[in-house]
Amino acid sequence: MVVRAVRGMKDILPDEAVRWQRLERTFRTLVERAGYGEVRTPHIESTELFVREIGEDTDVVGKEMYSFQRHDDALTVRPEGTAGAARAYVQNNLAALEPVSRWYYIGPMFRAERPAKGRYRQFHQAGCEVYGDEGPACDAEMIDLCAELVQAFGVRDFVVHVNSIGSAGTRARYRDELAKYFTPMSAALSEDSQRRLATNPLRILDSKDPRDREASQGAPRVTDVLSDDDAAHLAALRRYLDELGVPYVLDPRLVRGLDYYTRTLFELKITTGELGAQDALLGGGRYDEMISHLGSKRPVPALGFAMGLERVLAVTPAGEARPGPECYLAPMLERATGPALVLGKALRQRGISCELDGRGQSLKAMLRRASAMKARLAVLLGEEELERGEVTLKDLERHEQTRAPLATAVEVALAMLASSGAAAAGSAGSA
């Protein structure tokens, strides 16, 4: 093998693609029912967009972006979907067109991290964004939607984590307080956290290092420093979640690594350990300042989440295999291939899926293949059939076959499919 897929990126072949299609279809259905419309934004944006919105000191921007220079433009292949969607929202002046916009997207994202279980350099996210509604009901509804989504995919063992880091002023104040708290004990922290002390003290809180856990014990809690408004927002959100019956845990250590978040943060984690250290299936929160930050004349609150599709697929039952063709056309000699082609075309025009075996192999080999593909009907065209202007139609499930004139073969095939197909009609809802 000379050329391989680049590290951390992989092919999704047809047998696996059916699972992706089912997942995406379910996502679209549920999310559209909740009022979201699809947005498709460019996969490449100016580097500045991500640097400004995600934050210069975050790992995503600092070391994980695929960035390149094209003539005078500094460009980046998107590492996440929120910044680009927000940019599109502002650029297209949606705030002037409608008070509230609900958007969703599905597509690939790119981060140059070291690959691991549930983590790839090209990965796929499906996410939603709401612009223009700052009320906590909106947050509660979105979190509920997230739980509904993963349940629809067949995920059972998960827990929703919720936190608030307050609006911009609160967040900065909390950050300073944490720095003040941790600085005197900096020697007792892990090496990573000593670095975090300077770049992002919030992150020390969700460190896995026992030294940091110990040191965090007496640290000030976000919930204690929230402004009255922020606290009321969180309290209302919690009340709504209770009314909706969404189980969740209030997790004061939930921080998240993107700088744009304000107030509500949430994450949905799998609890089975199937994903190793990458236990977050989906994460999101509020980013009430981004729209102004992007130059919008009027401030617009915003809220969003993104779900990792590879991760969801990794913890989701496989579902049904890719369906085989309804008809499998098996010409037994070269002279039969032309009529078989024509018959195949006629069948497809009547809506019957069919596949032609042009390999020139034995009938046995062709039937074996038809059977392996779970075709419903095999259409046999050999010497005898050709002489009489007929075909043999074989029902592979019932082990019955009949002869029919070529001219009526399509009708006979339709009738046979209709009579034998009832059992195979049900399709599973799970991805």
Add this chain to the structure above:
RNA sequence: GUGGUUGUAGCUCAGUGGUAGAGCACUGGAUUGUGGUUCCAGUGGUCGCGGGUUCAAGCCCCGUCAGCCACCCCA
């Protein structure tokens, strides 16, 4: 980016420095034109790649690439 671990047939894997293997899959036959089972046979290998040690390397050593796992971070 750091550490660990694994790379042998399409897949899953055995292989103790001395002839490259099994099961599954695929193809053919037993069955001059019928799927499954069974039986028989066959195709398929730069042993990830590159160096080194040795009379001799899939096996030992070094490097490199890739997968996986953990850390960092995140979906």
